[in-house]
Amino acid sequence: MRRPTILVTGSNGQLGFELARLLAPSGKVIAADRARLDLADADAIVAAVRGAKPDLIVNAGAYTAVDLAEKEVQQAAALNARAPGILAEEAKRIGAVLIHYSTDYVFDGTRTTPYPEDAPTAPLNVYGQTKLDGERAIAAVGGYALVFRTSWVYALRGRNFLLTIRRLAAERDELRIVSDQIGVPNWSRSLAEATARLVALGNPALAERSGLYHLCASGEASWFDFARAIVGDVATPRIVPIATADYPLPARRPAYGVLGTARFEAAFGFALPDWRDSLARCLASPPERD
Ligand SMILES: NC(=O)c1ccc[n+]([C@@H]2O[C@H](COP(=O)([O-])OP(=O)(O)OC[C@H]3O[C@@H](n4cnc5c(N)ncnc54)[C@H](OP(=O)(O)O)[C@@H]3O)[C@@H](O)[C@H]2O)c1
Numbered sequence: 143m144r145r146p147t148i149l150v151t152g153s154n155g156q157l158g159f160e161l162a163r164l165l166a167p168s169g170k171v172i173a174a175d176r177a178r179l180d181l182a183d184a185d186a187i188v189a190a191v192r193g194a195k196p197d198l199i200v201n202a203g204a205y206t207a208v209d210l211a212e213k214e215v216q217q218a219a220a221l222n223a224r225a226p227g228i229l230a231e232e233a234k235r236i237g238a239v240l241i242h243y244s245t246d247y248v249f250d251g252t253r254t255t256p257y258p259e260d261a262p263t264a265p266l267n268v269y270g271q272t273k274l275d276g277e278r279a280i281a282a283v284g285g286y287a288l289v290f291r292t293s294w295v296y297a298l299r300g301r302n303f304l305l306t307i308r309r310l311a312a313e314r315d316e317l318r319i320v321s322d323q324i325g326v327p328n329w330s331r332s333l334a335e336a337t338a339r340l341v342a343l344g345n346p347a348l349a350e351r352s353g354l355y356h357l358c359a360s361g362e363a364s365w366f367d368f369a370r371a372i373v374g375d376v377a378t379p380r381i382v383p384i385a386t387a388d389y390p391l392p393a394r395r396p397a398y399g400v401l402g403t404a405r406f407e408a409a410f411g412f413a414l415p416d417w418r419d420s421l422a423r424c425l426a427s428p429p430e431r432d
Contacts (some may be wrong), residue, residue: 145169149196149198151179151229152203156297157243160334161202168341172196172362176203181216188412191232197345199233200241200337201226204273208247209392211269229281234285241337246293246358247326248274251396256265258402259291259354269395277354286349288340290333290357290406293399294368297330303365304421307372311379321366321383325399326358329420331427333357335412340341351409356401359417371421 146169153173162173172194180191181203204222205211216300226242234368245271248263265271272311280287304327305323310317337358340348363371366383373381386395407413414420 144233146197147172147194148198148200148341149174149191150200150202151181152176152201155202155206155298156203156295156302156330158202158333159299160297161200161337162245164331164338165200165341167376168338169197179203181222181325184224184228186224187228188232189231191236191238195236196238198239198241198341198348199229200341201229202243204243204325205269208267208269208395211272212267213358215268215272216392218268218272219275222269223275223279226276227283230280230283230287231283233287234283238286238343239352240280240285240287240380241341242276242280242287242289243333243357244277244289244291245270245273246291246399246401247396248277248291249396249399251323251398253398256400256402257356259356259405266396269393281354286345286352288348288352289354290337291332291401292328293325294323294327294328295330295333295402296424298424298427303327303368304372304424307369310417311373315378316380316382317367317369317373318382318389319366320386321364322385323395323397323399324362324364325396326360326362326401327368327417328359329424330412331424332414332420334360336412337414340410353405353409355406355409356403356405357406357414358401359414359420360403361418362400363417368421371418372425387398
C-alpha cells in the first residue's frame with residue numbers, strides 16, 4: 143500500500159517539532175518550518191500543497207504571541223485565520239484530510255465547569271479571536287478536517303511557561319505567580335502522541351470523524367499550581383500566589399479555560415493522561431535543543 147504523504151507546517155514549533163518526529167511511522171513526512179513555508183504568504187501555501195499533494199495536512203504553525211497579537215493584528219489574522227482557511231480549501235481540492243489546532247482562548251472563561259465544544263465562544267483577546275476565525279474558516283470550507291482545541295502548551299524547547307519558570311527559579315528567591323486563572327497544561331509531546339494515534343487510524347477513519355474536538359490533558363491547575371509542580375518540593379524559590387490584577391498584561395486571559403474532552407474520548411476511545419503525569423514524564427526526559 144502507498145505510504146501517505148503528510149505535510150506538517152510550523153514544524154519548528156513546540157507541537158510541530160514533535161509531530162514531525164512522531165508522524166514519521168505513519169507516512170512520508172514533509173516538515174515545513176517557517177523558512178520552507180511562510181503561512182503569511184497565501185500563494186506560498188497554495189504552491190506548497192499543490193506541489194506536495196499530501197494525503198494529510200497537519201497545521202502546527204500559528205501566531206502564538208498572545209500579548210504581541212494585540213498590536214500585530216494583521217499578522218496574527220494572516221496566520222491564525224486566513225492560512226487555515228486556505229489549507230482547508232487546498233485539502234478539499236485534493237481530497238486530503240486537514241488536522242488543525244485551536245485554543246481555549248476562544249472562550250471568555252466565565253464558566254466554572256469544563257467547556258464542551260459547543261459552548262458559546264467569546265474571545266477576550268486578538269489571539270483568541272483570530273484562532274476562532276480560523277476554526278470558522280475551516281468549517282466554512284466543509285472538507286475533511288479535524289480541529290483540536292488545546293491549552294497551555296509547553297515543551298523543553300521554544301518559549302513557554304515551563305522554561306520561563308525554570309530560568310527564573312535559578313535567578314530569584316521568590317516567584318509571584320497568578321493563581322486565579324485555571325486551565326490545563328499540555329505537554330506538546332502528549333498532544334503529538336495523541337495525534338499520531340489518530341493518524342495511524344488512516345485517512346478514511348479520520349475523514350469520517352471530521353469536526354471540532356477538545357484535546358487536552360486530564361485535571362486542572364492554576365499557573366501557580368503549574369509553577370509549583372515545575373519547581374518541585376524545594377525551599378527556594380518561594381512561590382507566592384498573586385491575582386491576575388497584580389500582573390497586568392496587554393492581552394486579557396480567560397479566568398477559566400478547562401476543556402471538556404468527552405467528545406474526543408467518545409470518538410477515539412482514549413483520554414490524555416493527567417497533566418501532572420505528563421509533566422513528570424517531560425521533566426524526566428532528556429533535554430532538547432532548538
Ligand atoms: N502555546 C500554547 O500555549 C497554545 C495554547 C493553546 C493552543 N495552542 C495552539 O497549538 C498550536 C501549536 O502551538 P505551539 O505551542 O506549538 O506554538 P509555537 O511553539 O509558537 O509554534 C508555532 C510555530 O509556528 C511558526 N510560525 C510563526 N509564524 C509563521 C509563519 N509566518 N509561517 C510559518 N510558520 C510560522 C513558528 O515558527 P518559528 O519557530 O520560526 O517562530 C513556530 O514554529 C497552535 O495552533 C496554537 O495556536 C497553543
